[in-house]
Amino acid sequence: MIGFLLRRLTIAVLVAITVSIIGFSLLRLSGDLASVLAGENATPDDIARVAAQYGLDRPLLTQYFDWLGGALTGDLGRSLFTSEPVSQLIMERIGVTVTLAVLALALGLLVALPLGVLAAVKANTWVDRAALVFSVAGQATPNFWLALIFILIFSVQLRWLPVSGSDTPAHFILPVVTLALSIMPSIMRLTRAGMMDVLSSDYIRTARAKGLSTTSVLFKHALRNAILPVVSLAAVQFGFLLGGSVIVESIFALNGVGYLAFQSITRVDFPVVQSILVFLACAYILLTLISDVINAQLDPRVRLS
Template structure:
């Protein structure tokens, strides 16, 4: 197990280094960053002064090394637009996105896995067709449209929930449903397919022949093996929720890190965009690494694969 963890950790470190290089390369993707900072009316002297002030006149590899070393110490530079340290700017917003992402994935797993199991146990039944219907609707309906529907119904018509803000836990109910509902279809279908495959295995028939109860067969023997690919998918979905929550945060006026990314892109705030891409990518890497470890614990065959 330790050798498996070491291999996965080394791979994660290589991926993180590659992502950091790509994140830094965004600074030069749109051309000369000094010209972008100076604006349209700047003259050559102003651009040269900005290039010297920010160190853009140094070799690129030196700039990358300094940026990476500072990033490892939590220093992502100064925001061009907000004129604040990028690290403190992201720290103020990240808690909202983290809360929304964790609540979203918990909601998706809590609904999708039981529905997937029920659909596999009763194929072609009403439950199976309901799960299929929810899956199709979840992928077909845009998240912003679903969010607006919930606001009109539960905030405007019924007045049960606040339409925006982050004052209390009630502000996160509708955004959680919207974000989690988008991840439900894939998790539900994968759970159903895995359970259908596992329920036909020999060891399931053996467990039933020995007199094991149906709940024990389903949740101890079958689900443990069927859930392995679901763990990997949930890790990817969790990373997506953190990095792709821009639309949901915009609809519900949740000023989290996703909304900050949208603001920074529109205002050409390159240091903030760089830092957010790097941080969101690190979330993907960490969640995938943890999913690999959990899968190896669930299925010992993966440790020697």
């Protein structure tokens, strides 16, 4: 297990460094940052001054190692726009984003897992078909549209829930439901497929030949095997929720990391963009690592081989 963890950690670090290099290069390739920062009517002198001020006139490699050195010591630089430290900007907002992501994932799993199991057990009945319709509809509905419809119904018409902001728990209900709905279909379909596969396996027949109760057959013997791919998917979905909730955060004016990324990109605040990029990459890597560990815990064949 320790060897397994060390191997995965080494790979994780390498991936994080690669992502930071690619992210850094892409940002510089997107245009001359100094001329964008200096504004439309800037003279070449102005541009040169801005470049010198932010160190953009130095060789790319020097700039990268400068940034990397800072990042490793916890200094991610300052926002070009507000002059606040980038780490502070992210830390202020990460709570909202993580809360949103955790709640949405929890709700998504809570609904999609049982639904997937049910669809598999009742395969090819109306229950299964209804679940299929639900998941196809869910997959085909863009979440920004769903968010607007929810606001229209629950906030504007019924006046049950606030439209936007992140002050009270009630503010989180609509965004969480919106995001949960967007991850449910794939989790449900994968659970169903996994269960269908496992339910026709020999060891399930054995479990039934042992006279075990339906609950034990389904949830002890089948689900633990069927859930292995779902764990990996859920990790990716969680990463998506951390970084990909930009639209939902914007619509509900939730001040999270996604919204910060969106703002920073539009105003070319490249230190912030670069840091969010690496932060999200690290989050993805960490999640993959966690899902590998969970899978190893669930499946002795992974752990002991």
